Amino acid sequence: MTSALVRTILPGALLAAVAPLPAHALPLPDSTALVIRVNQVGYLPTDIKVAVGCALQKPQTPVSTFDVRDASGRTVLAKRPAVASGPFGPCAETYRLDFSKITRTGRYTIDAGGVTSPTIRIDPHAYDGAADTLLYYMREQRSGYNPVFKTTVHTHDGIVVDDSLRAGWFRVVTGGWADASDYLQYVTTSATATYDMLAAYRDHPRAFSDAFDTNGDPGRNGTPDVLDEARHGLEWLLRMFPTDAEMYNQIADDRDHRYFDIPPNDSSDYGWGKGRERPVYPCTGKPQGLFKYKNRSTGKASTAGKFASAMALGAALFRTRDPAFADSLRRRAIAAYSVGVASPGVCQTASSVSPYFYEEENYVDDMELGAAELYALTHKASYLRDAVAYAAREPVTPWMGADTARHYEWYPFHNRGHYAIWRDENGGARRTMIGYYRDGLTRVVARAHNGFRIGIPFIWCSNDLMTSFATQAYLYRKMSGDRSFVEYETAARDWLFGANPWGQSMVIGLPENGRYPHDPHSAVSRELHIQLTGGLVDGPVYRSIFQNLKGIALTHADSLAAFNTGFIVYHDDLGDYSTNEPIMDGTASLSYLLSALAADGTRTTR
Numbered sequence: 001m002t003s004a005l006v007r008t009i010l011p012g013a014l015l016a017a018v019a020p021l022p023a024h025a026l027p028l029p030d031s032t033a034l035v036i037r038v039n040q041v042g043y044l045p046t047d048i049k050v051a052v053g054c055a056l057q058k059p060q061t062p063v064s065t066f067d068v069r070d071a072s073g074r075t076v077l078a079k080r081p082a083v084a085s086g087p088f089g090p091c092a093e094t095y096r097l098d099f100s101k102i103t104r105t106g107r108y109t110i111d112a113g114g115v116t117s118p119t120i121r122i123d124p125h126a127y128d129g130a131a132d133t134l135l136y137y138m139r140e141q142r143s144g145y146n147p148v149f150k151t152t153v154h155t156h157d158g159i160v161v162d163d164s165l166r167a168g169w170f171r172v173v174t175g176g177w178a179d180a181s182d183y184l185q186y187v188t189t190s191a192t193a194t195y196d197m198l199a200a201y202r203d204h205p206r207a208f209s210d211a212f213d214t215n216g217d218p219g220r221n222g223t224p225d226v227l228d229e230a231r232h233g234l235e236w237l238l239r240m241f242p243t244d245a246e247m248y249n250q251i252a253d254d255r256d257h258r259y260f261d262i263p264p265n266d267s268s269d270y271g272w273g274k275g276r277e278r279p280v281y282p283c284t285g286k287p288q289g290l291f292k293y294k295n296r297s298t299g300k301a302s303t304a305g306k307f308a309s310a311m312a313l314g315a316a317l318f319r320t321r322d323p324a325f326a327d328s329l330r331r332r333a334i335a336a337y338s339v340g341v342a343s344p345g346v347c348q349t350a351s352s353v354s355p356y357f358y359e360e361e362n363y364v365d366d367m368e369l370g371a372a373e374l375y376a377l378t379h380k381a382s383y384l385r386d387a388v389a390y391a392a393r394e395p396v397t398p399w400m401g402a403d404t405a406r407h408y409e410w411y412p413f414h415n416r417g418h419y420a421i422w423r424d425e426n427g428g429a430r431r432t433m434i435g436y437y438r439d440g441l442t443r444v445v446a447r448a449h450n451g452f453r454i455g456i457p458f459i460w461c462s463n464d465l466m467t468s469f470a471t472q473a474y475l476y477r478k479m480s481g482d483r484s485f486v487e488y489e490t491a492a493r494d495w496l497f498g499a500n501p502w503g504q505s506m507v508i509g510l511p512e513n514g515r516y517p518h519d520p521h522s523a524v525s526r527e528l529h530i531q532l533t534g535g536l537v538d539g540p541v542y543r544s545i546f547q548n549l550k551g552i553a554l555t556h557a558d559s560l561a562a563f564n565t566g567f568i569v570y571h572d573d574l575g576d577y578s579t580n581e582p583i584m585d586g587t588a589s590l591s592y593l594l595s596a597l598a599a600d601g602t603r604t605t606r
């Protein structure tokens with residue numbers, strides 16, 4: 001990478017949109033100190049509001065009370081009980097500091113055990129614009145025309161592999177998003193990301209604004225940016241399912257990992273020359289992998305269902321904006337669903353030279369969502385019957401309540417189909433769907449008797465699970481009116497924005513003046529010295545996972561070392577691809593929750 005290239009591809013307008021990298025070194029705390037962790041984005045006035053105190057060593061004198069002061073220094077809550085809640089991770093003791101009583105918009109600080117918290121924001125508009133912030137990262141991940149690089153990347157996609165009929169054929173499948181900091185592309189995650197952004201817009205349209213055009217370049221185009229981004233995904237999905245006989249699942253494979261380049265310079269060589277064509281894997285219904293490692297694919301339905309749901313919802317939302325586009329989506333959604341019915345089973349992602357792939361084991365969730373969205377689109381009763389029947393086959397996504405799972409074994413991380421059925425059904429199935437979510441939430445909450453109220457397993461991409469739990473709890477509350485899980489819902493959300501042992505927001509640049517990842521695992525941020533605003537990183541993992549991954553090593557002293565002494569670890573270090581790599585699907589998934597919170601805040605001010 002040369003500075004000349006940086007200058008030519010990053011015009012001032014885009015540089016203005018991203019802040020320079022601040023120094024990531026932070027002073028280490030006194031090992032006996034108490035730290036107070038808060039949600040740095042803020043709290044809605046009606047929220048349950050809890051800050052968490054974390055003492056790295058058991059204090060000689062227990063912390064028993066806390067005070068809250070407003071921005072003028074006036075004490076507004078005095079001598080409230082600090083509830084000792086046991087050890088968690090690096091914290092020898094945790095304290096729950098509940099300041100829900102404060103409902104007035106403003107900025108506050110908490111004093112406890114001789115320390116003061118970061119500034120706490122209470123504001124009905126705390127989440128305004130937050131979902132749009134995530135879209136900066138989605139635009140940065142675009143394949144095809146990329147607005148950050150101002151050029152088209154991965155233009156030679158691709159050549160079909162692993163298909164006895166079509167191997168060696170060239171198919172135009174350029175587009176979509178790079179999955180993470182490598183440049184592999186999967187329908188599994190991209191169709192889910194597309195669906196999530198569409199659903200976020202459908203349910204909370206006013207949470208999104210219009211400041212970028214179809215290409216993702218600055219400038220309004222009359223379309224909310226979330227729909228511009230979803231359309232970029234839908235157009236790619238149409239290319240990946242061009243005929244009823246060709247359902248493609250993946251572009252590139254882990255040979256990508258030999259180089260740590262920015263996308264315009266991707267040097268990967270799949271046998272057709274450096275930076276040339278990349279392989280395109282179809283769903284075949286059989287185990288796949290060109291070299292040492294094979295996946296365990298059994299069918300096509302997990303991918304087919306995802307095509308169907310994203311395209312069906314896309315057809316509904318683009319019906320008036322672009323009838324011809326919507327009509328294509330509708331026809332392809334129906335065809336995709338038929339492929340899934342004819343070929344039950346999972347279409348996993350393929351690896352070649354390393355053992356890591358998305359080991360998805362469920363497909364009924366995907367077919368349920370596909371059927372539910374096709375029912376919403378067509379009102380054909382058989383789709384609703386199918387959806388309800390698929391739902392009964394997996395009422396609870398199996399990671400919920402478990403201590404571990406394989407990588408993306410139960411994907412998507414929550415079953416969006418239950419909510420889709422509830423939305424469009426008028427009879428007894430509504431109550432059944434509410435019960436399904438309640439069962440899953442109950443299982444996670446049973447594991448959450450700790451100071452942070454966290455019950456998810458800390459497997460790879462734990463932030464995906466945290467987002468999923470909070471989203472399901474939100475949906476359950478909306479569907480049932482029951483607030484039983486609201487404390488846990490809020491705790492999961494607050495964890496993502498700083499109420500965690502590291503005191504770190506897990507979304508880059510959110511909030512703008514907060515503590516968030518500054519050294520993510522990304523060639524783009526390293527080479528171009530830009531901030532990947534909006535990217536949700538993977539999040540903490542069990543220490544045992546971090547220690548057993550291949551080729552992982554920190555690149556500098558751990559600024560969070562004092563908090564990496566427990567059973568889970570998180571490193572703000574480019575070298576840690578297990579906890580600090582931004583992830584496209586997790587980022588898109590969070591757009592639903594953040595748009596919901598913005599809408600909730602707006603409602604309370606009416």
Ligand SMILES: [Ca+2]
Pocket residue numbers: 209210211212213214219220221222223224225228
């Ligand atoms: Ca726009």
Ligand SMILES: [Ca+2]
Pocket residue numbers: 302360361362363364365366410411412
């Ligand atoms: Ca699935």
